[in-house]
Amino acid sequence: MGGLKYIKVTRCPSGMSLETRTRIKNKRYESGVLPYRDMGYWEQEYKIKHTDILALFRMTPQPGVDPIEAAAAIAGESSTATWTVVWTDLLTAADLYRAKAYRVARVPSSNEVYFAYIAYDIDLFEEGSLANLTASIIGNVFGFKAVRALRLEDMRFPIAYLKTFQGPATGLIVERERMDKFGRPFLGATIKPKLGLSGKNYGRVVFEGLKGGLDFLKDDENINSQPFMRYRERFLFSMEGVNHASCLTGEVKGHYLNVTGATMEDLYERSDLCYQLGSVILMIDLVIGYTAIQSITQWSRKHDMLLHLHRAGNSAYARQKDHGINFRVICKWMRMAGVDHLHAGTVVGKLEGDPYMVKGFYATLLTTKAAANIKNGLFFPQDWASLRRCVPVGSGGIHCGQMHKLITYLGDDVVLQFGGGTIGHPDGIQAGATANRVALESMILARNAGHPYLSEGNSILTDAARWCGSLRTALDVWHGVSFNYTSTDTGDVVESETPVR
Numbered sequence: 001m002g003g004l005k006y007i008k009v010t011r012c013p014s015g016m017s018l019e020t021r022t023r024i025k026n027k028r029y030e031s032g033v034l035p036y037r038d039m040g041y042w043e044q045e046y047k048i049k050h051t052d053i054l055a056l057f058r059m060t061p062q063p064g065v066d067p068i069e070a071a072a073a074i075a076g077e078s079s080t081a082t083w084t085v086v087w088t089d090l091l092t093a094a095d096l097y098r099a100k101a102y103r104v105a106r107v108p109s110s111n112e113v114y115f116a117y118i119a120y121d122i123d124l125f126e127e128g129s130l131a132n133l134t135a136s137i138i139g140n141v142f143g144f145k146a147v148r149a150l151r152l153e154d155m156r157f158p159i160a161y162l163k164t165f166q167g168p169a170t171g172l173i174v175e176r177e178r179m180d181k182f183g184r185p186f187l188g189a190t191i192k193p194k195l196g197l198s199g200k201n202y203g204r205v206v207f208e209g210l211k212g213g214l215d216f217l218k219d220d221e222n223i224n225s226q227p228f229m230r231y232r233e234r235f236l237f238s239m240e241g242v243n244h245a246s247c248l249t250g251e252v253k254g255h256y257l258n259v260t261g262a263t264m265e266d267l268y269e270r271s272d273l274c275y276q277l278g279s280v281i282l283m284i285d286l287v288i289g290y291t292a293i294q295s296i297t298q299w300s301r302k303h304d305m306l307l308h309l310h311r312a313g314n315s316a317y318a319r320q321k322d323h324g325i326n327f328r329v330i331c332k333w334m335r336m337a338g339v340d341h342l343h344a345g346t347v348v349g350k351l352e353g354d355p356y357m358v359k360g361f362y363a364t365l366l367t368t369k370a371a372a373n374i375k376n377g378l379f380f381p382q383d384w385a386s387l388r389r390c391v392p393v394g395s396g397g398i399h400c401g402q403m404h405k406l407i408t409y410l411g412d413d414v415v416l417q418f419g420g421g422t423i424g425h426p427d428g429i430q431a432g433a434t435a436n437r438v439a440l441e442s443m444i445l446a447r448n449a450g451h452p453y454l455s456e457g458n459s460i461l462t463d464a465a466r467w468c469g470s471l472r473t474a475l476d477v478w479h480g481v482s483f484n485y486t487s488t489d490t491g492d493v494v495e496s497e498t499p500v501r
């Protein structure tokens with residue numbers, strides 16, 4: 001990617017003169033319809049306050065709609081405005097509460113898509129509530145007729161606001177201490193088939209995977225309490241597998257028990273059983289919604305349990321470039337909500353994941369202070385205000401033959417999860433788990449000894465396989481498997497600055 005330049009967004013050169021501003025101020029409270037920009041939702045000279053919440057939208061105005069008016073409309077509809085001037089504005093601190101679009105820039109290589117930067121006063125939002133934040137930021141505004149498509153690309157949260165969220169209760173460092181795993185990625189596997197196993201057979205998969213060398217086994221995102229295996233059976237047999245494998249290996253092990261259910265009462269009942277059975281970790285799916293997630297993060301903190309979040313559902317709105325919510329924003333919200341694990345991409349596996357974008361997601365979950373980095377999609381710097389680090393999870397179509405690439409792209413602070421890549425091993429589940437553990441430890445050993453492990457990855461694995469039949473078989477079966485497709489969600493590359501006008 002060397003030599004390519006990334007967008008440096010500039011302030012729009014047009015804006016309100018003092019004279020226009022005074023005229024608007026006088027006109028502002030006349031009854032009737034005014035363009036949003038004239039209602040005060042566009043303020044080119046706006047001085048960002050360190051307590052402001054900032055949002056960056058990628059917007060496609062309808063043909064003929066002025067991009068600045070569209071940006072002002074987004075600011076208006078996501079804060080205080082409606083389509084006409086209302087006299088009750090006079091009864092509020094409207095100047096303060098109006099969100100301000102302060103910058104609009106054309107997206108590189110497009111004549112119709114723009115970035116709109118908007119600042120929101122902190123008092124527009126209830127403390128510690130994602131439901132309240134999101135009802136504004138991704139609310140009605142996404143259905144606004146004047147805008148053909150809209151995507152929330154990034155947000156910056158001030159320390160004052162972040163301090164009203166709990167963040168991960170356990171976080172990376174304490175998870176390593178509790179699990180007693182250091183200096184390497186955690187290793188896990190998703191049980192397959194996703195649906196249909198009995199409790200007893202399910203528990204056997206948990207046992208074999210953990211006994212073979214994994215740290216975690218995991219429920220899949222769509223297993224809850226179906227007729228073929230109610231949740232109690234799954235939890236009981238899974239925990240039997242965990243305890244048995246821990247005794248035999250002398251290692252701390254876990255299985256993410258998915259407590260997702262139809263109601264909060266179900267979630268609490270299932271979480272209570274996890275706790276009573278002595279599980280170190282439980283799991284929820286993103287589809288349960290922000291309020292339910294925040295409730296379970298509080299429950300997990302109270303019960304000293306790790307909380308794993310599967311991002312099931314995110315690609316329905318996060319993947320397409322022009323409309324929806326960028327996954328980096330979901331990463332921010334979930335770190336604030338306080339989950340300890342979040343699926344964040346593998347680069348090489350079967351699911352969407354441009355390397356630069358995935359790097360940005362991992363940085364969002366793991367840094368204490370992130371600098372802006374357009375290449376990785378981080379439009380704003382973000383100080384995380386001591387919120388603990390959320391462990392990214394790399395899962396979806398990965399196998400041990402990719403170990404050198406996984407470590408290169410994802411680093412050490414990650415859970416690497418191989419579902420098919422454990423349970424599909426021709427010699428069985430234990431053999432699949434052992435192959436992954438040996439591949440991982442050989443690669444870390446080679447890296448720590450100073451070998452260029454990315455370029456020598458295949459030979460490092462082949463050497464290790466001389467002493468490990470399980471790894472040899474796994475490499476023979478999967479070495480040719482790769483998922484090389486063009487990414488949908490990529491960064492914005494430009495040759496030069498592109499101000500609006």
Ligand SMILES: O=C(O)[C@H](O)COP(=O)(O)O
Nearest residue numbers: 190395396397418419420
């Ligand atoms: O939930 C997941 O991450 C996937 O189901 C993982 O399964 P795979 O490793 O077999 O792709």
Ligand SMILES: [Mg+2]
Nearest residue numbers: 190220221222
């Ligand atoms: Mg899955």
